[in-house]
Amino acid sequence: MIDTLKALCTLNGVSGNEAEVRNYIVDRVSKSADTVTTDVMGNVIVFKRGAVTPKKKVVLCAHMDEVGLIVRGITDDGYIKFGLAGSMDVRIIVGKPVCIGEKRIFGIIGCKAIHLVKQKDRDKTISIDEMYIDIGAKNKEDAEKLVSLGDTCMFVDDFREFGDGFIKSKAIDDRFGCSVLINLIESELPIDCWFAFTVQEEVGLRGASTAAYRINPDIALIIEATTGADLPSVDEHKKVCRTGAGVVIPFMDGATIYSRELYGILTNIAGRDGIPWQTKNVISSGTDAAAFQRSRAGVMTAGIAAPVRNLHSPSCVGKVTDLEAVYELANKFLDECAATES
Secondary structure (H helix, E strand, O other): OHHHHHHHHOOOOEOOOOHHHHHHHHHHHOOOOOEEEEOOOOOEEEEEOOOEOOOOOEEEEEEOOEOEEEEEEEOOOOOEEEEEEOOOOHHHOOOOEEEEOOOOEEEEEEOOOHHHOOHHHOOOOOOHHHOEEEOOOOOHHHHHOOOOOOOEEEEOOOOEEEOOOEEEEOOHHHHHHHHHHHHHHOOOOOEOEEEEEEOOHHHOOHHHHHHHHHHOOOEEEEEEEEEOOOOOOOOHHHOOOOOOOOEEOOOEOOOOEOOHHHHHHHHHHHHHHOOOEEOOOOOOOOOOHHHHHOOOOOOEEEEEEEEEEOOOOOOEEEEHHHHHHHHHHHHHHHHHHHHOOO
16 A cells, blocks of 8 residues: 555646546556446546445545645746645645646745844744745746746655654655555455545545545544644644544544444444544544535535644655555445444
């Protein structure tokens, strides 16, 4: 699964421009799935037959898009002005390299040098309007030959394994979930199952809204990466969840109160089968679960996630054992769905 995750994380899939990721997934799963379709939004919808056809239609979901930037202007002297595609802490992006557009034009995010900033302003957060991307252009005309308004910009960062079983890369949120779905599709399934690889989650759960309506499932399991804040600067009660402590099974977030029945099933499976698990002690944000839960007449919805440090940054950090625990729990959840049919 790590090899699949590494391949996915190197691809450009900033929200609204997920084609590279979509093409990779379609190519991979077409060999194993019964049907693979792409809808108008760009979601990949997959169906694969299993050993049993359940009475309730089950879907597993992960989003393909990543946070990044989008070109919104070019200055007279050839610098690129940009906006955010997805939420992120702008303090962390100054000095980071990016690739822009299909040509993958290299650039560096910059701002006014610190020795030119007035003393009273040095503790203030730099705004996006004060930043630019330097692509080495001589002027606006030179830059316009390489970059166009609306081009997306992905962070440039290598995939690396380090320390005691850790990995770091851009886009672990949620290429990790995509890797879980791919590996499940390539395995023998205990039940007929649907899979949704969605677009534009980071800018408002947009792809999931149409995917949920189209599939019309009874049960949805959302597989995600979530905030691991086990860092020295964070108070104990704000650490959300911890890397290395296992799969995260949330009971709610800022957009969804998860099905108590499914939450109970997932926690029982984890406890019964010795899968390390934890929940979140901070309620915030949201995932594709909100779109699925509210689709049509409503969908029983649950989520499982890997805890990831530095989420929505150029260098996300996760632990291999947590990723394996998420995959194992997703697999056992499908087994449990099969057992209810026997």
